Amino acid sequence: xxxxxxxxxxxxxxxxxxxxxxxxxxxxxxxxxxxxxxxxxxxxxxxxxxxxxxxxxxxxxxxxxxxxxxxxxxxxxxxxxxxxxxxxxxxxxxxxxxxxxxxxxxxxxxxxxxxxxxxxxxxxxxxxxxxxxxxxxxxxxxxxxxxxxxxxxxxxxxxxxxxxxxxxxxxxxxxxxxxxxxxxxxxxxxxxxxxxxxxxxxxxxxxxxxxxxxxxxxxxxxxxxxxxxxxxxxxxxxxxxxxxxxxxxxxxxxxxxxxxxxxxxxxxxxxxxxxxxxxxxxxxxxxxxxxxxxxxxxxxxxxxxxxxxxxxxxxxxxxxxxxxxxxxxxxxxxxxxxxxxxxxxxxxxxxxxxxxxxxxxxxxxxxxxxxxxxxxxxxxxxxxxxxxxxxxxxxxxxxxxxxxxxxxxxxxxxxxxxxxxxxxxxxxxxxxxxxxxxxxxxxx
Amino acid sequence: xxxxxxxxxxxxxxxxxxxxxxxxxxxxxxxxxxxxxxxxxxxxxxxxxxxxxxxxxxxxxxxxxxxxxxxxxxxxxxxxxxxxxxxxxxxxxxxxxxxxxxxxxxxxxxxxxxxxxxxxxxxxxxxxxxxxxxxxxxxxxxxxxxxxxxxxxxxxxxxxxxxxxxxxxxxxxxxxxxxxxxxxxxxxx
Numbered sequence: 001x002x003x004x005x006x007x008x009x010x011x012x013x014x015x016x017x018x019x020x021x022x023x024x025x026x027x028x029x030x031x032x033x034x035x036x037x038x039x040x041x042x043x044x045x046x047x048x049x050x051x052x053x054x055x056x057x058x059x060x061x062x063x064x065x066x067x068x069x070x071x072x073x074x075x076x077x078x079x080x081x082x083x084x085x086x087x088x089x090x091x092x093x094x095x096x097x098x099x100x101x102x103x104x105x106x107x108x109x110x111x112x113x114x115x116x117x118x119x120x121x122x123x124x125x126x127x128x129x130x131x132x133x134x135x136x137x138x139x140x141x142x143x144x145x146x147x148x149x150x151x152x153x154x155x156x157x158x159x160x161x162x163x164x165x166x167x168x169x170x171x172x173x174x175x176x177x178x179x180x181x182x183x184x185x186x187x188x189x190x191x192x193x194x195x196x197x198x199x200x201x202x203x204x205x206x207x208x209x210x211x212x213x214x215x216x217x218x219x220x221x222x223x224x225x226x227x228x229x230x231x232x233x234x235x236x237x238x239x240x241x242x243x244x245x246x247x248x249x250x251x252x253x254x255x256x257x258x259x260x261x262x263x264x265x266x267x268x269x270x271x272x273x274x275x276x277x278x279x280x281x282x283x284x285x286x287x288x289x290x291x292x293x294x295x296x297x298x299x300x301x302x303x304x305x306x307x308x309x310x311x312x313x314x315x316x317x318x319x320x321x322x323x324x325x326x327x328x329x330x331x332x333x334x335x336x337x338x339x340x341x342x343x344x345x346x347x348x349x350x351x352x353x354x355x356x357x358x359x360x361x362x363x364x365x366x367x368x369x370x371x372x373x374x375x376x377x378x379x380x381x382x383x384x385x386x387x388x389x390x391x392x393x394x395x396x397x398x399x400x401x402x403x404x405x406x407x408x409x410x411x412x413x414x415x416x417x418x419x420x421x422x423x424x425x426x427x428x429x430x431x432x433x434x435x436x437x438x439x440x441x442x443x444x
Numbered sequence: 445x446x447x448x449x450x451x452x453x454x455x456x457x458x459x460x461x462x463x464x465x466x467x468x469x470x471x472x473x474x475x476x477x478x479x480x481x482x483x484x485x486x487x488x489x490x491x492x493x494x495x496x497x498x499x500x501x502x503x504x505x506x507x508x509x510x511x512x513x514x515x516x517x518x519x520x521x522x523x524x525x526x527x528x529x530x531x532x533x534x535x536x537x538x539x540x541x542x543x544x545x546x547x548x549x550x551x552x553x554x555x556x557x558x559x560x561x562x563x564x565x566x567x568x569x570x571x572x573x574x575x576x577x578x579x580x581x582x583x584x585x586x587x588x589x590x591x592x593x594x595x596x597x598x599x600x601x602x603x604x605x606x607x608x609x610x611x612x613x614x615x616x617x618x619x620x621x622x623x624x625x626x627x628x629x630x631x632x633x
Contacts, residue, residue: 063504083502
């Protein structure tokens with residue numbers, strides 16, 4: 001029974017996602033261990049999808065259903081996670097609460113925190129212990145946010161709480177999962193992101209993309225939201241809806257960010273960590289302006305900088321605004337630097353995971369990418385170039401994050417960050433100002 | 445990448461317009477099972493995504509975006525049809541129909557101005573999309589007749605014509621049961 005409770009508790013699932021046999025199903029429903037909930041909430045005239053919170057009329061479709069022989073509504077917004085439609089309920093576990101293994105010392109991580117990290121770590125620990133409702137950790141890129149969480153998480157695990165670490169990107173889930181598995185031994189940890197097929201497993205500690213939380217309801221006692229201000233979390237209302245619903249009533253929410261911009265966030269109790277864990281300042285972006293009708297589109301600037309870069313052994317990350325631009329740039333770079341191993345990666349790339357891993361293993365020298373690698377991923381020693389930094393996809397938060405990819409390793413705490421653009425945008429100016437301000441606060 | 449409407453087919457049998465007459469058709473033609481196939485769109489990655497969303501994810505109303513083009517193509521490809529023309533959508537197995545909630549071939553047939561009759565039944569089987577060319581061409585016929593209709597012309601309706609195996613299996617069953625005049629119409633070739 002506890003197996004089923006662990007697997008199903010706190011989740012809001014479609015019939016086919018339950019993966020229960022017919023007799024089990026009937027038994028659980030008859031004994032009220034499983035409750036069928038109506039898939040849509042009906043208000044006066046509007047519909048709301050129970051799973052994703054969608055209320056917009058154009059995101060509901062109608063279909064003639066061959067099962068119930070009626071024409072009825074279905075939700076188009078969350079259809080990629082399996083169709084929610086009017087004649088099929090969502091199931092919700094109302095049986096016994098799951099019992100997680102009692103662990104005396106779940107944490108085996110023995111690294112040393114810097115004083116700044118320790119301070120933040122203590123605050124997180126305290127917030128979880130006292131059941132504080134929310135806490136914002138504002139830490140610069142490379143401050144070592146993950147390590148700051150360990151003590152708090154260890155405490156929560158010991159007190160049999162259920163924890164979720166939600167992040168906007170699948171790449172980040174893939175990167176964090178092994179780190180947590182090393183740090184916590186004997187704990188059931190599960191990593192969830194679209195298409196990894198693991199959404200049948202559950203654990204006491206869940207690391208998931210925010211989208212996966214659409215399948216949860218009242219599950220987590222501690223919710224850690226990484227990169228709260230990153231796309232798509234702040235752009236898609238169903239994600240805050242899902243994260244809120246995935247928490248229990250007395251849950252502690254910990255927000256992590258390097259660039260708080262929403263007013264709402266600024267009002268939360270905040271801990272600011274201005275220093276990187278290795279104690280060196282953030283690299284300040286160098287700005288290179290090119291004429292608007294420059295026929296090389298800023299590439300001449302790139303070639304000049306490349307010739308004179310401070311450390312030619314570093315790998316190079318080139319950010320472009322669009323996939324199209326990345327595709328155009330790829331052959332040009334390849335021709336220009338024939339002895340360098342160049343690769344291109346974007347969101348629709350089937351080999352994306354592989355390419356990022358190759359870059360991390362130093363099997364590649366230059367990686368051209370769109371904003372998908374803007375945050376969360378760590379490469380030890382890179383230079384960063386942003387082409388067309390005045391494009392609207394590069395907002396202030398994105399630019400600060402991109403600049404934060406450089407100089408992550410204590411062995412190479414510097415790294416060139418180059419913004420190439422033809423018109424200075426507010427985002428560029430504010431990003432540079434924000435980086436300087438953070439360095440100043442850290443005492444540089 | 446976008447929708448590519450097939451305006452003038454190069455192969456007068458299967459209705460494709462990218463290659464001339466194709467090998468598959470040379471294999472089917474001597475069997476004289478169908479008069480011809482016509483399709484609305486050419487298969488490309490964009491359409492693949494669209495079909496995935498429509499058929500596998502089940503976003504039914506996407507058909508509305510295509511219905512006008514489906515109707516127009518049908519009317520141009522099949523002008524002057526006999527009065528007793530009947531559309532027969534390729535059926536799904538009952539299990540698959542239960543999963544999907546609708547039959548995509550029926551959805552396509554609904555866009556067209558002729559009566560739809562469910563003449564065929566499909567026995568349980570592997571997904572066609574999961575089989576390779578050889579498996580498709582050598583498999584046993586998955587259809588059986590479940591009804592009778594008085595029709596001068598039957599037009600089989602399906603979503604995708606790839607090797608033509610599905611359409612020809614269905615046509616064979618109809619032919620064996622005395623229907624002489626059979627054509628087919630698909631969304632994609």
